[in-house]
Amino acid sequence: MDLSAFAGNCSARLWLDPRTKLIMLLVVNIVLIGGGHSGVSTVIRPLLALLPLLLLLAEYKFKPAALYFIFIASAMAAETFLVSRTQGVLNLIIVIAAGLLSRFVPVLVMGYYMVTTTKISEFVAAMERLHLPPQIIIPFSVMLRFFPTVAEEKAAISDAMRMRGIRIGGKNSGAIIEYRIVPLLMSSVKIGEELSAAALTRGLGKPVRRTNICRVGFGPIDYGFIIFTLSLFFAWIFY
C-alpha cells in the first residue's frame, strides 16, 4: 500500500463522515475476521462483504470493484459449496485459500477505501469529535503528515545512490542498509525538528479545546450505512 496515499487531496465522490467509515471498517473487521459458517452468519457475512463493493462502486473504482467481487464471490462460494464436496489436499487448499480470502480481503479493501477517500484534516476533525485526547491526536496526525515527507526524502536518496553507483550487487552492497537508512533518518530528523519549531510558533499545545474548520457531520446516507452495518453487527452477535 502506498503510504503517501493519505496525502491524496482528491475529495471522495460520495462524501461520508469519517466516523461512518470507521464504524463500517470496524464491523467488517470484527465480523469477517471473527468468522462463522453456520446459522445467521451465512447471510450476514456476505452482506457485510457487499459493503466494500458498494463503496468502491460509489467512488467509480470499477476495476478494483470487479476484482473484489470475483475474489469474494468465488471464495464464499467455495466455502459454501466446495468444502463439503472435496477431500484430501484439494479440500485443504480450498479451506485455507477461501478462508483467508473471505476474511482478510474485505477488511483490506475497507482500509484502502478509508485511506484513499479521507483527508488527514477530516480524520483529525473526526478524532476531535470523538473526544480523543490531544496526546493521541497529535502524534497520529503528525505521523500521517510525515509519511509523504519520508517518501520524498527516500526518493531523493535513492537517486543519489543510483548516481553514485551504490546498488545491490555493487561493490558496496554490504553497507546498503546503512547507506539507505542513515541519511533518511538524518534528514527526516532535521525536518522533524524544524516542523516542531514551526508548529509551536503557531500555537500548537495551547491548553484550550481545539476547533476545526473541517466539515464533518452525519447526513442521511451516513445514517443509512450506519443502521445497515450496526443491525448486521448486532444480529451477528446475538444470534
Next chain:
Amino acid sequence: MDNKLQAKDLINVGIFTAIYFAVFFATGMIGFIPVLMLVVPFLCPLVAGIPFMLFLTRVNKFGMVTLMGISLSLLMLLTGHPWICVPFAIVPSLAADLILKSGNYSNWGSMRIGYIVFSEWILGLFIPLFFMRDSYFAGLREGYGDVYTDTLMAVTPTWVFFLIIGMIALGALSGAYLGKSALKKHFKRAGIV
C-alpha cells in the same frame, strides 16, 4: 524536569512513528519474495532497531513509547488489518514503556528488553492465523465435521506461534545492537544525538 508530555514530545512521537513504520514497512516488502516471508518477523525488528534506538534518545518521559504503540495500532486498524492489532500494540508498548522508565530511558539493559517487548506488537498481525482459528474452527466443525478441521489444525500448530515470538525477540535484540552501533558510528558523530 517537567514530567508532563509537551507538544514537542507529541510531535516527536509522530515523526519517529512515521520513520519507524516506513523503515519497518520497507523491510517487510521483502516478504513478497515467498521464501523470505518466513524471516520477516526477524528482519523487520532488526532493521527498525535503528530508528527506534534513535527515538529513545529523544524520550525521557513516560508515555511516549506507549503513544507510539497507539499510533501504530490506529494506523494498522485504518489500513484494514485485524482489529486484534490494537490491543496487541498497546499492551506491549505500555509494558515496554514501564521497562524503559525503570531504566530511566537510558539504561542499556532496559533499553534492550524494552525494545524486545515493544517489537512483539508484530504478533498482532499474525494472531488471527492462530488463536482466532479456534472460533474459525468451531464454526467449521459445525459446518463440515471433525476430519477437515483436524487436518487444518495440524497445519498451523501452536509451536509456530512461539517460534514467531522467538524470532521477533531475536530480531529485536539484534536490532537494539544494530541501532546502538549506528548511533555511535553516525548519529553521535554527526552531532544529531
Next chain:
Amino acid sequence: MIKLNHINFNYENSTGACGLHDINLSINKGEVLLLCGESGCGKTTLTRIINGLIPHYYWGNLTGDILINGKNVSKIPLYETAEMVGSVFQNPRSQFFNVDTTSELAFGCENMGLPAEIINNRINRIAGDLRLKDLLGRSIFALSGGQKQKIACGSVAALEPDVFVLDEPSSNLDAEATRELKNLITLWKSQGKTIIIAEHRLHYLWELADRVVYMDKGRIVKTFSGTAFSRLPKSELDHMGLRVLNLESLFNAPLSNFQTSATNEMLSLYDFHHSYPRCHATLNIANASLPKQAVVAIIGENGAGKTTFARCLCGFEKKCPGTLYDEGACFQGKDRLKNCFMVMQDVNHQLFTESVFDELAISMENEDNDEVLNILESLDLLSLKDLHPMSLSGGQKQRVAIACAVASRRPLILFDEPTSGLDLKHMHQVAENFRQLSEMGKTQFVITHDPELILAACTHVLHLQEGKIQKIYPLDRSGTYEMLSFFIDPESIIQKKAV
C-alpha cells in the same frame, strides 16, 4: 514595542550555530528591522529569541530580558507568544503541519480555539490579501517552494500577530516568488505590523527597511537607518560580507575575467522529452548544442523545466529518451548516470558514509588513497578527512560532494541551486570551486536564481522557457545585459529610467 536588554545566549550543544553577546535593541511598533551579517553571525539566533523558540525549544544559557508589549517572552509559554509573534522560516518544506493548504492556513487559529466561522472569514480575507485564492484546497506536497512559502506566510498572518519574524524567507525562492514576498512584506508594513527579517539577499528588502542591524560573531556591530544603509558603497558591503543591494548596479559591474578554458567543442543533445503525470511542467528539447568545458548557468521561470532538464541530463528520469553525443560517443540515460554527477540542493541526501575520506573512496572505481588525499587537499578538506560528513557546515558538505564528483572522474557536473541561502563569502567560495573544476576540464551546469553567482563564475547562460530552450548565449557584454534583464523586475527598470 520590543525590548531586548543585555541578552546573552549560548546553545547547549552548539553545532555551528552562534550564540549572542550582550544584545541591546528596542524595536518600535510598525518598524521594519533588517538583520544582516555573514552566516553564523547570530541573526537566526536573535530571531529565535524574539519568537520564544529560545529558550523553550532550543535550549541553552539565556540571560537578559526580552519584552514584547510588556510581556517577558522567555517566561511565558510558546502558545502565548504565538498570538503576538508570527514566524516564517527558511525551509518551505519543513514548516507546514498539514498536507492541504486550507487546513494549514487555519492551523494556528484552530490551535487558539477560535470558532470555525471566524477562521473561515480570516482565511477568505487573507487569501484575498495575499492572492492565495487559487492555492486553496490543494495538496502542499504538490506546490513549488515559492507557493509553500506564501502559504506559510498566510498561515502566520491568519493569527493576526502584531510582530512578524522572518528567518531568511527568500533562501529557496526564485526571482518571481521573491518579488511576491516583497509585496507581502510591503502589505504588512502598510498595516502597521512590526517586522523583523534576518536575510542574506538584500536587494529585495533594502527599500522597505527602516533600520538595518549588522551583526558579527553574536554581537550587534553597527546599526544603520534604512536610507544610510542604501547609500553604502559596494566596496563597503563587500567588506562587511554582504550581498548586493541593487541588482541594477550589476549592469555596471566589470565583466568577469573568468572567460574560461571553454573550447569550441560542443556536446549535442537529442530528444530530451519528459513530462510528469499530473504535472504541467514538461521538457521538450528536440536537439541542442551545449558548449563543452564551460560553466553553463541554467535560468528560467518557475516551472520552466530547469530541474527536469538537469534530471534528464543526469539520467535520473528513466523514461526520458534523450541521447547525448560527445565527439561521436553516444550516451543513453544509463551511461549518463555514470558520467554525470549532480550536486543536489540538499546535499544531505547524497552523503552516506561515516567519514569524508570514505565518502571519496566509495566514489572511485578503484580506491586509491593517495588520490583521495590529493583531491581533499585541493579542495581544502584535508583537515576534515576523518570527520562525519553530516557534522560539517553546509558549505563544507557541498565541497565534499564536489570532491566526490572529482574522485569519480565524471566529465559532467551539475549543481542544483548551489548558493541558496549563502552569504557573500560562501558564494565566492562556490564560484572558486567552479573555477577549479573548469581548470580540470569539467563541463558544469548550474541551476541558479543568483545573478551574482552567474557573474562571478559562469561562462554561458541556458535560458529555459516552458520546457524549451529559449536561448543559449555566452556571458559577454550583451549576454550579461540579457541575463540581468531576466532577473530584474522589468517594472523597477522602467521606474529607474523615469527617474
